[in-house]
Structures are given as structure tokens and as C-alpha cells.
Amino acid sequence: MNINHRLDVRNADALGTLREFLAAWWMAVGLEALLAPVEQPDGEEIRTQVVTERADLARVNPFAPVMLENAATAISKFSRDFPGGRIAAMLRPCELRALVELRKRRNVPAADDKVTILGVDCGGTLPPADFAQRVQGRGLRALTDESLACGAECDRLPRQLRTACRICEWPASRGADVAVGVLGLPPREMLLVIGRDEATSERLHLGEVTDGIAEEAEVVRREVAIGAISQRRARVRDELARTVPLRMTEVGSLLSWLARCSLCGDCLDACPLYDGELSGLIGVGTARYGGHPLLAEVVDVSRWLASCAGCGMCEESCSCEVPLTVLISSLAQRIRAELQYTAGDPAARLPWIAA
Template sequence: MRTEWVLQTEGDAVHAVQAFLGRLWTQADLQAMFLPLRPAGGWDLERSLVTDRARLADVDPFAPVMAGNTGGKVAEMAAAAPQRTFAAVLRPCEVRALHSVAARSNPLPDTLLTVGVDCLCTFTPEEYQRRARELGGPDELTHEALLFARQGGIAPYRYRSACQMCAQPIPVGADLAIGLLGLSAGQALLVSARDAQTAERLHLAQLTDGEAPPVMVARREQLRATLAERHARVRERTVKALADAPLTIEALVAHLKECAPCEACLEACPVYANELADPSLSVRTWLEACSGCGMCEQACPRGMPLAAIIGHIHRQLAVTSPGGAAAEALLCWA
């Protein structure tokens, strides 16, 4: 069975995804969904586990804002109630965090269905609010993001620095992926299954508008490769400007200890598990598990370029660790 399917949007990609999630809820016999929600008339995007299907009308999976990485939270929810069947709609870096946390604690139960969404980059909540006011509201900001999906976004220098350096804006490792990179989102989106078995189990042939033409798949892959090259150049320039930054594990640990008692960056990290305070845990393992979301930098009151610093260390570890090259394929620092 094919693993790539098309979802016609008829000028409204947000509504098309809302409707698709509704059909998926029924087909997968879900009890709940973890969703990005923005109620009608609201400006803030919240992430919540909902059991009321009516809340699907509030879903906005394309809002270009990120206040936190919920991948670790979803892993904890799945472990706490493994019998609950639920789906989680996540960004690519949240999918990476989810798998990183699960790999270090509890394997993900089969009752969790992950739905990843291509990321067109995000703003901080403050910048998101400012730009939404300029455009007339958050709906207009989502519309603008979708309008430039075919080109991979607009005004990249205004996005969060972690997004500017992310070379994996597609949700690798998700059960289902909703693709829009390189596509005209006003016409159609791509729905990809992890494998043929997943596509058959979820009856994607009935949930979508048919098999995706190869040209759609090729366009998405072409833009993914283009963005990888673009963001690699940004990473290279950024690291060159970090001459005095703590670019080794030892230097970073020393820096973080000097920042005590502030632990804002650690509290914001979705994969941190108290490694700095517990000598039985490995700081190296924590840094290898980095999902590249940049929440550490976003939370830092001193404005330290932690996304670039930790990303640099992470890349070095990926190269030197046994099996690092294979593991790195799941990460955004490839």
C-alpha cells in the first residue's frame, strides 16, 4: 500500500486539517487528542489534551509561534496512562523530544498516535503577538505563513534562532506527517504514513482524497533539502561568531553552574532530566538527546545564544558517538 496521500484544502488548509483530524479520531477510535488550540477570537495558542471533539474547530496546527516544547509532556502522559488511546499533533522538534524522552525512560505505548506537522519556522510569543497586531490578527498571520509554504517561509531572519538553524523541519519519526513544505497549501497538503502498515491500519485511502502524485512528494523533498543547505549556512555563520562561548561540555557545565540559582533554560528543556544535579546521570547523554527546539535560549534572561552553543556541542557528539550518524538522522542538527 502507498504511504503518501493527498488532502485537498480548497483554499482553507486549517479547516482541511481540522476535518481530517475528526475523521482520524473516528477511524482510530481515539479517546482524546493533544492539540494546538486557538479558540475563535483568541490570540494565544494553547496545547491541551481534549476529549471533546468539538474542540477540533479551535485547532491551528500552522500558527507560527512556539512558547514551549511539549514533546516531553506527551511522553509523560503516554507513560502515565498507557491504556488511553490518544493522538498528539506535534511540531518536528517536539516529535524528536518525544522520542528522546521515551528512549531514556519508558517506551511509547502503541496507544499513542503521533501526527507531525511540517514547520515553516516560528516566532517567540512576543514577536508573534506584535506581528499579529500588525496584520490584523492571528488568523492573518497563519494565512501569511501558509501563503509562503511553497517557498519555505518568509522573512527567515525574524524567526527564532533555533528555527533559522533547523535542518529537519519535517516530522521524522511520526506515525503520520502532514506535509506542506514546497506545496501550495491553498490547494492541497500531503499526508504521509510512517509505513504501509500504518497507512492500511488507519485506512488513509478513505480518510484522504487519494494517492499523492509523485510531483508533490518530490517538491516537498526538494524544499527540505534546500532548507537544510540554507540553515547549515546560518549555523556556520553563527558558530563562527561564538568565539568566546562555552563550546565544550566542560565549558557549558561550568557556565550553567555559574548561572545558578537560575535554571530557566533547564526548566524549559523538554529532555533535561536533572543531569547536572545527579552525578549518576550523564550530561553527555542529555546533550546527545537535544531536539534542537531552542526553548533553552528563549527562556534565558541573559539572552545567551544557547541554541547555537548546545547545537554545536550536539553535532560534535553525534559525530563521535557510536552510532551517532544513524541517530543524527532523527535530529535537526544534521
């Protein structure tokens, strides 16, 4: 059962309060490194970086509404770079879903106590170009505060968000050791720090670096907001799917969209879960010489789509303006519905793996 700790916001500054919590927690658990979104020296960019100095936590910012890559792809190398060390990674919900699926597919080492996963509620991110323009006009801090305010007012769903964020299946973390809760909560007053269970909360000393156990009403407020956001985004997902003429009985409708594709492969490079499943179909590698049966390719592709984390990095990297997010989401939803599978759920076994 989750242990919900309350974090009182100091001086109406949610980001500053989170940074203070991270600094105190760093000392409490003896952390050596944290993989997290970090503000760059120019004050206009956010990049996923490894923080090895406690003082640099003052630049960590998981609330800024921008995502340039899926950090799940960096976890394996991050773990190898600190063998035997106490390390942690701060991930958005879609990044954590990707990490869970990578572990199920055995593409990264299994979870252990060395790598502590901190999940952060996410109200959505902007396209990078829009984010950069707004930062130049208003500043990074103002944009961060606006993102937190939108998360508190769960009836708002800005149309400016990336498509992947507007149709995100679940804006909160599943399977994190610690979750930072912001959705539905007054960001100028409080945050939640949620331990996965009592043992995890004690092992990570969460009670020592927070402000007590949250009241039930505060916990429920967040849960209601998450549910409301999820339902609203499901409706948006259905609406967008209807605008894309993708019907299983009309192969031509899919081909009309793919006709724009230049086969550059940038979308595949950006996907945290891609592992060569399309190599034969696009004519690269050994499959070009008949070394990989077509049926095996189709099976691999269907399993890859079933594991889609919904981060939308594929579409962000596409220079041909192919609406990959909606196309892939439509396919993935149908595959998962048939398999009765939820991507990113640590408790859900891959349907094609024997029990």
C-alpha cells in the same frame, strides 16, 4: 515505505481542510483524545492542550508560528490519563525528536499502537513576544496563512524566526505514524497526509479520509523543499557558530558567555530532555555532598547534549540573554559528529548503549 495520501484543500483554506480531516479521522479510528496546539478563546494565543471533544478540533492550529513549550514532556502524563484509550498527539519536528530521544533514554514509555503520533512540517516559529505583537496587529489567521506561504516558498528564511528555527537540522518529522506535509506545497491547493508504511496507513484508515494517493511529482516537490531548507539552515548554523567565540581550546570564551547566567535553572526546567545531568556541577541535590563523581557528571552532560532536539526552549526561558541555542548547538554538533549519531532518528541506536 511511506504511503503518501493527497488532501485537497477546500476553499483555499489549508487550516480548515486539516481540521476537517482531523474530524473525519477522529470518527474513523474512534479517537478519544488528541494532544495538539489549540487556539485559545481570546483568539491571540496557542497552547498545547488535550482535546476530548470532536467539535473542539475546530480550534486546533499546528500551523501558527509560535511554540511556548516542547510538548514531548506532556506525552507521558497524557498517556497515563487515558489508560486503554485510543489517543494521538500532534507534534512539531523538534518535539518529535525530543520524544524519540526520551524513549531511547527510557524516560517515557515505549511507543505502542495506543498513542498515534502525528508529525507536522514546520517552517519555523517566532519569538513569543513578536508573535503576540503581530497577532494583535494582523490577527492569528493572517499570521497562520503567512506561515504556510513561507513554507511553500522554500527559498525564504525570515530572519525574524527564533534562532532555533533558523538553524533547525530537519524541518520534517522522522518516526511519526502520520506526517502532515506542507513544505514546498501550494497551501491553497493541497496537503500531504503521509502514513509511515502501508500497514499503518490501513490501520489508521488514512485512505478513507483523504483524496487519493499523491502523485510522485507532489511527493518529490516536498522532499526537495525539505532538503533545500535543511541545507540553507545548516549554512545559517555555521554562520552563527562563527559569531560565537566558542572554541574547544579557549575555555575563557565559554566562561565569558556563562558569566551572565544567574543559575536560576529556568533553562533546565524548559528542556524536555534534562534529567539532572548538571545537578553536581551547579551544586544541587546529593552531588553537593560528594555523592556523584565529577567524571560521571561530565559523561551524563555529554550524553544529554548528544540527544539535544534543538527546540530552543532553553534560550526562550533565559532572562539573562545567554545565547544558549547557538552554544548548545555548537557543542551538540561536535559530540554527535564524533559519535556519528543523529538525534531524533528512531533507527539510530544510542552510541553508549550496547547492541
